[in-house]
Amino acid sequence: MTATYLPPARSRSGAATSHEVAADRPTHGTPSRRDDVLAWVGRIADLAQPDRIVWVDGGDAQHELLVREMVSTGTLLPLNPELRPDSYLARSDPGDVARVESRTFICSPTRAEAGPTNNWRDPAEMRQTLAGLFDGAMRGRTLYVVPFSMGPVDSPLARFGIEITDSPYVVASMRIMTRSGAAALARIDDGAAWVPAVHSVGAPLGPDDVDVPWPCNPEKYIVHFPAEREIWSYGSGYGGNALLGKKCFALRIASVIARDEGWLAEHMLLVRVTSPEGRRTHVAAAFPSACGKTNLAMLRPTLPGWSVETLGDDIVWMAPREGDDGVTRLHAINPEAGFFGVAPGTGWESNPTAMETLRRGVIFTNVALTDDGDVWWEGQTSQPPAHLIDWQGRDWTPDAGRPAAHPNSRFTVSAAQCPTMAADWEDPAGVPLDAILFGGRRPSTVPLVTQADSWEAGVLLGASIASERTAAAEGTVGELRRDPFAMLPFTGYAVADYLAHWLEVGRGLGTGAPAIFGVNWFRKDDGGRFLWPGFGENTRVIAWIADRVAGTVGGRSTPIGHVPNPGDLDVTGLGLSEADLDELLDVDPVAWRAELTRAGAYLEELRAPAALRRALDVAIDRL
Numbered sequence: 001m002t003a004t005y006l007p008p009a010r011s012r013s014g015a016a017t018s019h020e021v022a023a024d025r026p027t028h029g030t031p032s033r034r035d036d037v038l039a040w041v042g043r044i045a046d047l048a049q050p051d052r053i054v055w056v057d058g059g060d061a062q063h064e065l066l067v068r069e070m071v072s073t074g075t076l077l078p079l080n081p082e083l084r085p086d087s088y089l090a091r092s093d094p095g096d097v098a099r100v101e102s103r104t105f106i107c108s109p110t111r112a113e114a115g116p117t118n119n120w121r122d123p124a125e126m127r128q129t130l131a132g133l134f135d136g137a138m139r140g141r142t143l144y145v146v147p148f149s150m151g152p153v154d155s156p157l158a159r160f161g162i163e164i165t166d167s168p169y170v171v172a173s174m175r176i177m178t179r180s181g182a183a184a185l186a187r188i189d190d191g192a193a194w195v196p197a198v199h200s201v202g203a204p205l206g207p208d209d210v211d212v213p214w215p216c217n218p219e220k221y222i223v224h225f226p227a228e229r230e231i232w233s234y235g236s237g238y239g240g241n242a243l244l245g246k247k248c249f250a251l252r253i254a255s256v257i258a259r260d261e262g263w264l265a266e267h268m269l270l271v272r273v274t275s276p277e278g279r280r281t282h283v284a285a286a287f288p289s290a291c292g293k294t295n296l297a298m299l300r301p302t303l304p305g306w307s308v309e310t311l312g313d314d315i316v317w318m319a320p321r322e323g324d325d326g327v328t329r330l331h332a333i334n335p336e337a338g339f340f341g342v343a344p345g346t347g348w349e350s351n352p353t354a355m356e357t358l359r360r361g362v363i364f365t366n367v368a369l370t371d372d373g374d375v376w377w378e379g380q381t382s383q384p385p386a387h388l389i390d391w392q393g394r395d396w397t398p399d400a401g402r403p404a405a406h407p408n409s410r411f412t413v414s415a416a417q418c419p420t421m422a423a424d425w426e427d428p429a430g431v432p433l434d435a436i437l438f439g440g441r442r443p444s445t446v447p448l449v450t451q452a453d454s455w456e457a458g459v460l461l462g463a464s465i466a467s468e469r470t471a472a473a474e475g476t477v478g479e480l481r482r483d484p485f486a487m488l489p490f491t492g493y494a495v496a497d498y499l500a501h502w503l504e505v506g507r508g509l510g511t512g513a514p515a516i517f518g519v520n521w522f523r524k525d526d527g528g529r530f531l532w533p534g535f536g537e538n539t540r541v542i543a544w545i546a547d548r549v550a551g552t553v554g555g556r557s558t559p560i561g562h563v564p565n566p567g568d569l570d571v572t573g574l575g576l577s578e579a580d581l582d583e584l585l586d587v588d589p590v591a592w593r594a595e596l597t598r599a600g601a602y603l604e605e606l607r608a609p610a611a612l613r614r615a616l617d618v619a620i621d622r623l
């Protein structure tokens with residue numbers, strides 16, 4: 001084995017540190033001295049038998065070399081530099097296009113700790129399986145060592161990991177999505193705890209084998225050891241399965257750390273809304289995958305005087321902290337550094353902010369290629385180009401009868417490029433949260449917006465999220481499924497304990513707790529047409545929410561919380577009929593009794609805390 005890059009020299013002594021590496025922070029996973037990192041990399045290399053080991057330093061020179069290599073192997077297709085500078089298209093294997101929830105495992109010591117919503121496997125058995133799978137898995141390939149930080153490297157809230165991967169696409173993507181390289185390794189050297197995360201595409205190469213542009217394995221394993229804070233991923237190169245800082249670490253493992261330490265790791269966007277009077281409201285929102293987080297995070301307000309700044313689009317970590325006024329509030333940070341966003345539906349009409357963010361420096365995956373070397377996907381423009389190369393590399397014309405881009409095609413781009421990014425988005429202290437939104441794709445029953453009357457009622461709202469399935473994960477698109485807190489695929493421990501933890505955090509916050517709302521942009525009429533225009537026009541709902549937090553706008557009380565009176569919502573210029581508005585704000589008692597009965601049965605299945613089931617019974621009684 002030849003080391004192309006040696007591990008970087010230690011930048012500081014392990015003892016003295018200029019950073020405030022919290023000495024009181026519990027350490028997780030492997031002890032954090034460099035020797036332990038080297039020993040771990042050595043063990044994985046002995047097992048997986050790569051041809052080379054490369055330590056990723058995060059610098060430009062190494063990155064450019066990596067990109068050049070991927071272009072030469074066909075993994076990345078350079079786009080036309082005049083139209084889309086510094087940007088590339090990757091086409092995945094057609095069987096490796098989304099998260100694989102049925103192959104995602106939580107290996108806690110007991111099945112009960114994983115709970116009824118997770119695939120549990122016995123940790124010892126799984127370790128044996130993994131040892132077999134990874135034996136020689138990297139033969140003929142390069143093993144990359146990617147130290148990374150979730151959260152700004154110098155933030156006291158930052159958490160560290162090291163991903164070992166044999167995929168250069170993963171290395172390049174981690175560079176966008178996390179702070180990866182030497183700075184993160186220096187913090188680990190200084191004593192910060194780190195999560196070991198091992199990834200292989202599971203496609204070793206023999207001496208005479210020719211590589212393919214997107215190596216992967218039909219057999220996939222996305223494995224978490226919550227007690228050990230450890231991640232193993234095999235067989236897939238797709239974002240949510242392979243960029244291990246994201247769902248695996250920042251949600252599944254972090255949710256367990258958060259439970260133990262009294263904070264929350266959530267599948268949420270984060271924005272700052274400023275009213276015409278200059279009043280600031282910080283809002284986090286949990287919607288299931290491909291249900292509008294990125295779009296709301298980049299909202300371009302359509303009401304005069306309002307502005308929205310982006311802080312995050314997919315993951316929020318939030319911790320209670322007492323302010324100068326003696327009130328304890330949740331303070332929120334975005335642990336990511338980039339966006340891994342859904343391409344279809346993103347256009348100059350629907351999300352101009354995203355379109356501006358995507359002007360350069362993007363890795364696109366599974367979108368279509370235009371004849372002039374740019375990218376296209378359904379919804380980018382109202383009319384498709386006359387000819388394209390589709391996501392599988394085949395000729396495509398508008399009459400092809402199939403989408404040109406995969407429905408879960410994605411862009412990977414640095415958050416710093418987003419024009420609406422708040423100037424202080426990397427503030428290590430985070431922002432104080434005023435409101436939390438829960439939502440999903442609900443063609444009927446669920447009103448445009450509802451305010452929960454208490455923290456408990458809000459937790460019930462989050463626990464009862466149901467949404468039509470999207471292409472973000474394997475499964476039948478459109479099917480309604482329960483997705484508590486939009487965290488069904490991302491909670492690293494038993495969902496009942498997760499719900500209890502939410503209730504507990506709320507009790508600790510008391511009067512400083514954010515207000516909780518339910519939203520639904522996706523209500524349809526009998527003809528299947530969206531009743532609500534959505535996108536930028538969601539401003540009107542956000543304005544009501546911000547004004548409710550400030551106590552300056554009305555609402556009417558219903559058994560499921562407060563909804564706006566038609567006059568409370570500014571819908572001027574929308575051309576919305578009175579009947580449509582009434583339907584959007586309607587709480588139908590018959591439909592809601594059925595809805596809550598179903599939710600109650602589900603909570604029973606989850607063994608949800610009794611307090612939630614009581615809150616639900618109160619609502620049913622009021623109906």
Ligand SMILES: Nc1nc2c(ncn2[C@@H]2O[C@H](COP(=O)(O)OP(=O)(O)OP(=O)(O)O)[C@@H](O)[C@H]2O)c(=O)[nH]1
Binds near residue numbers: 291
């Ligand atoms: N009708 C309607 N569609 C929307 C709205 N907001 C987003 N969408 C569509 O929903 C799809 C997914 O939206 P995203 O914002 O990327 O979803 P996300 O929640 O960030 O998804 P993940 O990255 O998978 O977690 C896109 O096709 C959007 O065009 C809306 O307000 N109304």
Ligand SMILES: O=C([O-])CC(=O)C(=O)O
Binds near residue numbers: 099238314
């Ligand atoms: O993780 C991914 O692959 C993309 C994502 O945000 C999701 O599915 O929620």
Ligand SMILES: [Mn+2]
Binds near residue numbers: 267289290314
């Ligand atoms: Mn997501």
